[in-house]
Amino acid sequence: MDITAALGFLWDYRLALSVGLGNTLHFTALGLVFGLTIGFVVSVVRQAGHPVLKVIVTTYVEIFRGTPVLIQLFWFFFCLPAILGVELGNVFSTVLTLSLYMGAISSESFRAALKAIGAEQRDACVALGLPARVSVPYVILPQTVLRAVPTLLSNCVTLFKESALVSAVGMADLMYQGQMIADATARPIEILTATALIYFVIAFSVTRIVSFYERGYLARMRL
Amino acid sequence: MSSSFLNVQGLRKSFGGHLVVLDDINFQMEAGERVVVIGPSGSGKSTLLRCVMGLEKIDHGRIELEGVRYIEADPKSTKDNFVNIPVRNKVGMVFQHYTLFPHLTVLGNLILAPMRARGESRSSSTERAMQLLTRLGLESKAGAFPGMLSGGQKQRVAIARALLLDPKIMLFDEVTSALDPELVTEVEGLMLELAEQKMSMMIVTHDMWFAKRIATRVIFSADGRIIEDAPPSKMFTNPAEPRTADFLKKVLHVETIS
């Protein structure tokens, strides 16, 4: 295969690909913000909430971890609007699905981190006379976040990769654009390889940050 | 009775309702006393200290400090104990495993409670913390994270953290048990210094020689009860109870220490 020809061909479609990448990043970012918020709240409820609430959020987490993201997307695109009898909008359905999925997987990461803060740390808070309004924001939360960061970043990579599924419901993300161009030009190798490479570079960079953080920061603090 | 400095009345503590760890403990101590608690492993020494600190929900009894009741069980209900938090905050405790906050520096560990829970200004609490650290020879470690310190340094920081809150009484639960032998003396040295300043203390230790040096009173506990309560000179040379003598023989491999 002629590399320069391939690159020239890709260069012609740079705009379409960057639009796709922009949408991928946009959906992922919104999913991250809402998902992480949901995840933290859910983990706190599962640790200390009302029993009925606990059952509800646990069921939510199990459902979203126990079904394919693809069916979740289809459900929020084609079923929920009909059940509610309202138009939800494609972007709304997309972001809703990704957020709920991210909320479910990140709540497990938060939960593991909360659990890992031993009873001893809580004892120390009592012995120092720290009321909850001090111990939660200054002792429990920072340690939870510091500990949860590696798995949360992995969750982010997972969400970023799963976001490719929105192409299946016609959202013009990177995957969708790549496939469209591949179909239209009948030159799938260049374009699909380039698409894969873009996903790879972003996801791989984040995983490097994770291991750098684990080896550097966490190891130094012996958390 | 309630004129005592620390007064534990009818304390009963069980785990899961059936495992009775402390059974009707009655115990008084005066200000400036240093009470060392000894006894077999699992006899409830840690639990006793944790009850005095208010870390355990007790089944029965009450605990007073300077004549003020600060923990009391309500035997008729399963609700939480009555706790007078301002009085409880006059008790300080140091644990076997340091329990420093790993995400805060040494200085951050020291000033967290004064600043955030007691409303002291940052500058004033920092100044007091640095004075204390300097006294302990740890001023160069103020900016270090606990993970970078030796065990002995960590434990001295943990003691400093408790001292900065001006406790009326300090509880030490096997604070040297996790340390390498050569680091034990720096921590025991600090505790002896506190003894000279007439700090009231309750100490659980397995080190009988240290117990003999620091104690004004020694308590031998077993099976959830106080078996013997005597000054160290009597306890270690001529214990009244056969069980105490048995225990001391086992841990010391000699009849008495002199």
Place this chain on the structure above:
Amino acid sequence: MGRYTWDFSVIAANWDPLMAGLAVTLQLTAICAVIGLVGGFLVCQMVMSRIAPLRWVAIGFIEVFRCTPALVQIIWIFYCVPFFFGVFYDPFYMAILALGMNITAFNAEAYRAAIQAIPSSHYDACTALGLSPLKKTLFVILPQAVLMAIPVLLTNTIGLLQQTSLVAIVAIADLMYEGKTLATQTYRPIEIYTTVAFIYFALSVPLSQVVGLCERRLRSRLA
């Protein structure tokens, strides 16, 4: 809020195609799970090999498959393998190839993490007992590694079950595909998609219960 009348008789009427789709899903999952268990261990051995090129190939393989979306992998293989090799294999085999390599990469990481978690004192003990390197690997390292890796391997397999739904996008008649087809044919997407989601969920839940059980047993065994 709109009032939607649920009508699950459509499920009974289309039971056979749904079950046929489920059979394909289960076949795909089972075959790829076996490939992943064996392949993952082999790739993990390559990663730990003393021969540098073997190591590089294995690490590259793992990173590529872990850092790109599974959908991209499937589409890439579907479009590009025929181009490169000039043959068009049965789509089912292409799907096995894509999903099998994907889970192999994830399982290789699981094995590696488990082997690295074995304390170095065990290696010292083997040397002290005079065990040969082969015996050491076979009787001390391997059993522990597999035991420790079981929870993650099972979790990966649950993930695989859900990932198989992606093959619907390339028109392999699995459960997801049958659901999609029926949803458009019958105009009852809500009942169909909800049922399909429930089937995936019902398959995942027992598996994740087993994971929880394994983790608890392992923890008490190795404590």
